[in-house]
Amino acid sequence: MDDETEIRAQLERANGLLERMLAEVAKTPSTHAIFVDAGYVYAAAGRLAVGTEDRRAFDLDAEGLIEAFIDKARTIFADSRLLRVYWYDGARRRIHTMEQQSIAELPDVKVRLGNLNANNQQKGVDSLIRTDLESLARHRAISDAALVGGDEDLVSAVEAAQGYGARVHLWGIEAAEGGRNQAEPLLWEVDSQRTFDLEFFKPYVSRRTVTTYETAGTPRPSREDVRFVGAQIAAKWLAARGREALVDLLPGHPYLPGSVDQELLVEAEKLLAYSLRGQSDLRRALRDGFWEHLRTQY
Numbered sequence: 001m002d003d004e005t006e007i008r009a010q011l012e013r014a015n016g017l018l019e020r021m022l023a024e025v026a027k028t029p030s031t032h033a034i035f036v037d038a039g040y041v042y043a044a045a046g047r048l049a050v051g052t053e054d055r056r057a058f059d060l061d062a063e064g065l066i067e068a069f070i071d072k073a074r075t076i077f078a079d080s081r082l083l084r085v086y087w088y089d090g091a092r093r094r095i096h097t098m099e100q101q102s103i104a105e106l107p108d109v110k111v112r113l114g115n116l117n118a119n120n121q122q123k124g125v126d127s128l129i130r131t132d133l134e135s136l137a138r139h140r141a142i143s144d145a146a147l148v149g150g151d152e153d154l155v156s157a158v159e160a161a162q163g164y165g166a167r168v169h170l171w172g173i174e175a176a177e178g179g180r181n182q183a184e185p186l187l188w189e190v191d192s193q194r195t196f197d198l199e200f201f202k203p204y205v206s207r208r209t210v211t212t213y214e215t216a217g218t219p220r221p222s223r224e225d226v227r228f229v230g231a232q233i234a235a236k237w238l239a240a241r242g243r244e245a246l247v248d249l250l251p252g253h254p255y256l257p258g259s260v261d262q263e264l265l266v267e268a269e270k271l272l273a274y275s276l277r278g279q280s281d282l283r284r285a286l287r288d289g290f291w292e293h294l295r296t297q298y
Contacts, residue, residue: 030080030143033136034069035129037149038089039122041065044150044173044181048198049205051176061204062103063283064265068204068258070108073146083142084108088129090115090122102280107254130157137164146171147190150182158189167191174198203262218274223285226272230289233267238297246294253291264290
């Protein structure tokens, strides 16, 4: 009888522990991550916005675009938190370029590099995406994955993640010719699809020209100078839009919606007469100054 009592007590303790675990799981917020095939983005966005896939012919504001992706994910996955953005690209001998280094320094961004062969073709990127997707899904680190890409080789990555219970949402870029730039088998496998049009990408893609700011010989501003300019722009922004817009903006701290971030960048470059493209430290200082002023007004 004592043994039976002890067994019952153990079962009750085990059930109590299980109930507490389930209660904790129920309170745990959903988590999402964004997986970006940079090769697809450069090719599709370049052709859509400036009519060429040649990276040498245009500039992509990767930092601004990543912020726009984060902002879009925050809207779509309203009750979920961002784990991070994974940015997959190719590089010679997998050595970061200056641009890739700048992207890697961004908060909540992980750059993963495949190899770049003699024909400037990416090799190994699809396998990196599959490894990360499968690993995060297997360890329950994410519940949703936004995948920006179009290659049929990504089908296995989607299937692997779904096999562990994650939902995979395919994000694409409008095809310039009106057709498709994503493989049909990939479209069939994902849980949802979304296509971004020219208006979405316009602020982040521009044909490469000589920057008048840099040819004018303007010295590089200090972080404090840029921070001060950020605060100036914040004051103008608040005066134009009012406190109601501020209340809507604050929950997204430290991120800015893509449209606001782009407006901040353009205005700052005018005031500084200096290009901040590809200079992640100054871009962060600019946002810091913008946020610091707004938060003092709340």
